[in-house]
Amino acid sequence: MKPQTNKEVDYVIKWMSLGHCARGPKWCEKCKEAAKLKKFYILQVDYGPGEGARPTIEIIKDKKRNFVYYNVIKGFESKSEAEEYANKRGFNLLKNTTVED
Numbered sequence: 001m002k003p004q005t006n007k008e009v010d011y012v013i014k015w016m017s018l019g020h021c022a023r024g025p026k027w028c029e030k031c032k033e034a035a036k037l038k039k040f041y042i043l044q045v046d047y048g049p050g051e052g053a054r055p056t057i058e059i060i061k062d063k064k065r066n067f068v069y070y071n072v073i074k075g076f077e078s079k080s081e082a083e084e085y086a087n088k089r090g091f092n093l094l095k096n097t098t099v100e101d
């Protein structure tokens with residue numbers, strides 16, 4: 001079987017903190033700590049079917065709102081750094097996501 005070569009890979013930059021686990025800061029002390037560390041993260045959007053226990057992000061794709069899984073690529077202190085990193089690697093960054101500028 002040939003791997004899917006034309007599979008879409010999208011990326012977004014989000015100002016966020018990485019959760020610690022699926023329980024979230026309401027229920028987990030370590031999540032509460034993790035929530036304080038916010039960065040600009042480059043995330044690879046994962047459209048695959050999930051197992052339900054992973055965190056999701058909201059993205060806007062084709063003018064539709066989607067909740068998708070993601071893989072964290074890297075965190076940055078500034079948005080411009082993140083954009084530079086993504087551009088250098090030719091990442092397809094989704095526009096008009098709910099990233100707060």
Ligand SMILES: [Zn+2]
Nearest residue numbers: 020021028031
């Ligand atoms: Zn946790």
